[in-house]
Every structure is written in C-alpha cells, then in structure tokens.
Amino acid sequence: MTPPNTGFVGDLSAASDPVPRQILRLIATGDATNKAEIVRRTGLARSTVTDHLNRLESAGLVVETGSTMAVGRGRPPRVLALSDAAGVVLAADVGTTKTTVAVADINRRILDQRTIACPLADGPNAALHTIATAFENMLEDTVSAGTPIQAMAMGLPSPVDTAGGRPIHPPLMPGWDRYPVAETLAERFATHVILDNDVNLMAIGETSATSSAPIPLLLLHISDGIGCGIITSNGELLRGADGAAGDVGHLRSHGHDDTVCRCGNVGCIESVASVTAIEHKLRERLSDQEFPPDATLVALIKEGNPLALNEVRRAAMEIGEIAVTLVHTFNPASLILSGPLAEASDDLLSGVRAMVYRRALPLATRALHIGTSALGEQAGIRGAIRLATEHVFTAPLP
C-alpha cells in the first residue's frame, strides 16, 4: 500500500482552528447541511461562516451536493457534504472467535467490511499483523492511493487502558498484557489510533442505530465474558478514571463460592452465567452424542434442548440480579442485552426483565426500556467507526 500522504490538501489537520472542525462535524453528522443552518448552530456571523466554507471547499474537504427546494423567492440553499476525498477511517471489532474490520468514509458510510480469522491466542504480534494486512488489502481495493487515513478505532475483548492504548490483564488474550497495541498500529498506518473495550464500542454503536433506544443506556453483553457499556445522558461513553467502568463480569454472584473464575476470584458472574460457563456446565451433564464437541450452546438452544434452555433461564436470573444493581446505580432509560444468547432465544431477555421488574424500585423501572440490540453483531464495528470519525472532529488541534 502507498503510505498515506499526510501533506495531502484534504488532510483535516489543515483545519487548524476549532471553528472549521466544528463546521465539518456539523456537516458530517447531518446536524447542519447548509450555510443558514451552520450560522444558526454556531452563532457565528454569516460572513465568517462564508469565509470558512470557501476555504474548506477550496481545500477539497466540503462539496456541494445539490440544492434544497427554494423557500419563497430567494435562491435555494446549497446542500453541503464532506468530500469523499477528505479521507477514510479504519475500524476493527476484535473478538475471540471472529474479527470484523471495515473502511469507512468520514460521513460514516462503510466502503468495505470483512470478517477475518484472527487467533488472539497466537499473541499480539501475529494477530495485529493479520488485522493490519486486512486493512491494507481493503485500502488497496477500495480507495485511491494517497487518500488520507484520518483515524483508526479498535475494540478488544479486554479491559483497556484507553489513554495508553494497551489491554490490561486480559483474561481471554494470553500474552497481550500491556502490549502497545495503539502505538504499533499508529506507526504502521501513520494515523491516530483509539483502543477501547469491545463492549464500550457496542454501546456507542447502539446509540447510532436509526432506531436507537433512549439514553442514558446500558448495554449488557453476554458472550465468552460479560461486560457493560455505559452511555450517559449526554450521549457520552462513561469510561471511569482508568477505563474500567462497566467491567461487571467479575461482580460476585451469590451462592457460587465453589466456582473459581479465570480472574482468580470465586463466584464471578462471568464464571457462572457466560456462554462459556453454561457450555462447560452442560458438557458435564450431557454425553458427546447429545452435545457434540464442535457444537455450540446456540445450536442446542435452537434444537430446543430442555437442559440447555433450563441453564439459560438459570443464567438469566443470575444476570438479572446484576442488572438490578446496574439499574439502581445508573437509572438508565434503556437496558440493552446483546450477544449470542440474547439473539438466539427470548429466555434471556424475559428472565432479566422479570428479575428487574421484581427487584428494582418503581421510580427506576416505570419508563425503563429493556430489549435486545438493534444492531446485533454490527454494533461493535458501528461504534468503532463512530469513535474514529468523532476523533476527527473533536481531537485537540495541533
């Protein structure tokens, strides 16, 4: 791949004061797509907005895409959009079983998306090389040489030190502890890289769905592990002081002190109610014929295996207890369940709903929406694209 030309006329770093970035952001998000709306949203003088738009257009960042219908006798306002030449963002949703990678323009349109095998157990060197090669192939196939890469965002199934761009003690990723993931990729692609926990990205993605649930929103993801993404009433992700907010998989579930979690503690909710934990329990009770080694819990649920359904309902009660605590702590407007179990059966949703309505106080539940993810498996990659494009318009200026 041709290395990105950082001196390209359309590089957004050329917009070296906050006002042009604010204007670009309004256009990109669709909040303001003509001059009058920009004047209204920014509170700037019309002549100032005109000057900025002229410069952004001659820099190739903003283009006119047509005119809206004329109102009265005046000239119809020009409709503005970000130019395709303004660059792309790269996004990755890295999972334990599969990884999704995408190239999107800064209007958040996906130009190319692929699912790749990326064995995390092979260690960070091999896995990051696989992901980087996939990005390079996509860029070669999708965009013209020299198109600037404005930012990259990646989600990992791990606690992440977002400031340092490193996973911290990842139980599902041996050999990755404190590996400089963001730095490695930033060097390879000469761009800014944002690293975050995968469930955080899913929560961000969920709020950008067209039918998005009301905020504040909690997204509780149940897969190999259990985690929670928290979106505040301002629409922002709550990361906490160190990026550990929402790492709820290691909250204690009562009555399971005989179950040792991979974190070293006992009775963690993840060790009794995650997909891996349920599968482990079922394998102890079912023969290889009833639950073949290459079969999944989702397959058993779809077959209607009574023992599997029973285990999912039990797990739903355990997860429901944690959900009650979360509802009382954050008072969300939406509690969204995601992951393979939530998609495969209604038993998880109905169990969690029943527990929350039974145990949480009326003020916290009277308008609470409890449902499943609108974006499903796409939530993580959508969140990564959103985070990367947000960076383009909100980054500290050089």
Ligand SMILES: [Zn+2]
């Ligand atoms: Zn644990």
